[in-house]
Amino acid sequence: MFIVVGRAQSGLTAHRLNDDGSAAGDPERVGDLGAFVRSVETFPASEVRWVWDDTARWYPRLLEAGLRVARCHDLRLCHAILRDSARVNAPVEGGAGAWSSAEQADDASGAGDEALFDLGDDVGRDDLATDRLTETVDELRRQLAAITSADEPGGLRLLLAAESAGALIAAEMRFAGLPWSSAVHDTALTELLGPRVGPGVRPQRMEVLASAIRATLEDPLLNPDSPQDVLRALRRTGAMVDSTRAWELRELDHPVVPPLLEYKKLSRLLAANGWAWMDAWVRDGRFRAEYLPGGVVTGRWAARGGGVLQLPKQVRSAVRADPGWKLVVADAAQLEPRVLAGLSGDTAMASAGHGVDMYAGIVAAGAVDTRQHAKIAMLGAMYGATSGESARLMPRLARAYPRAIAYVETAARAGERGEVVTSRLGRSSPRPGEGWLKTQRQASDPDATPADERRARSSARDWGRFTRNFVVQSSAAEWALCWMAELRGALAAIPRTDASLGLAGTGFADAPHLVYFLHDEVIVHTPEEHADRVAAILEESARRAGRLLFGEFPVDFPLGIGVVDHYGEAKG
């Protein structure tokens, strides 16, 4: 059962549809969406799938009203997948074009939009003159037809369900927030940088280092924050460097290197996660970032606000469970290699992963000599290394695991020809842009110069590396989405500790819930008494995700799990 919600001329309206998209009644005017959802939804077990244009526009309001929904179909996210998927034979087309545009996504971040919930005063305004509900229902039907037309529609259905579940999770994680101790954060900053300073003022520890740098380079006016200044000064002392990147400085035997590296480290900490960051992003003990499901072409999430996907290890100890609560931190061990084994049906590679450490399994199988070599070779296979140790080790991997390596090589060759590649469940890579095609055409012109040919070959290989990685990264993102969707469902089924607490309706104040997601890693914030159960649920969800993607193919997805008081304790 679908319930499509949207605006109509008469106001906020809901329309029930059967699973095939046919009407299951007439559209009904809804006065108050919260009350309507409350009357219908039976979270966490529900037969209803809510359909709306954009989860980020609708769901936060429901959460604030103390409501959660079990399932949804996010038309914006699903449209993007169906539009590009090579498995779809009857493309999603028609509509006002809004489904393809970025405007929807931009809209989504806008907090306002009272009109969604109460349209009374807005009827008659130009932008509301169109019947949006009808268009929304039409779009759902177009999408259902596209799915039906697809090769392997089951995979695509799973992908769309998982993507939509991800949209719910993203909104819920923002609503719940990541538990953050400003006191711990401030102590860490003060220890490293010196006492707190205002914006534009260099903290004491950095000031000391800046003086040392200036003295060593005999340049009293040098600004250590200016790469140009520093590079010039280094060159003046005869240092052979092309940049001031840390890795290059480390190679250099020069007395300025230690204080300079230390300065750069502290400068980065201050700029990226210093006191200004704390003031901007931490409120009431929670860090609330905005997650953007489908924000990366591979299906990985993007994010904005506070750099939540780059949280440095230095400050992770500030991520603290509330008193009486625990953080259960879990990451999938060697997710991408395991996904590659599943994608390619490489049973030898899959059995190397039967233990917790797949790289150790590869060494045990005799493919390479050390764990480090196994890791480097595998990264080279998935990223398309062309030089260095990684490229040298790769052939050994190809001998031991020909099916797996052939799989990524095939994806690379397809990309070099400008073709599209597709993930396990049906997300396809974008087509190369006009500039890329033009470069290729120029190279096949009879008058093409060797430079034209070189440029074309180089950009073809670049795109091949992208498609090579796409098949693995996008399928790994699908595994992670399935993992989280299973996890969310199982967590919601845990009996509540004390339903009399505040926010009882949503369970974020008294029950285990997701607070963090980073590609192959999650954090669940849970009352202490449920921590072990949460850990077991995480494992079971990982097993289920593996079966959803790869059926009975014997590839394992073991987790590293830690039950901790703060994120810094979890091994990263």
Added chain:
DNA sequence: TCCGTGGTACTA
């Protein structure tokens, strides 16, 4: 003063 670009560093 505003805005785009390059340089740098952090994450998986």
Added chain:
DNA sequence: AAACTAGTACCACGGA
């Protein structure tokens, strides 16, 4: 030894 995927976000700098 520093190339080989996907991102966000800061700062300095230089041109309008």
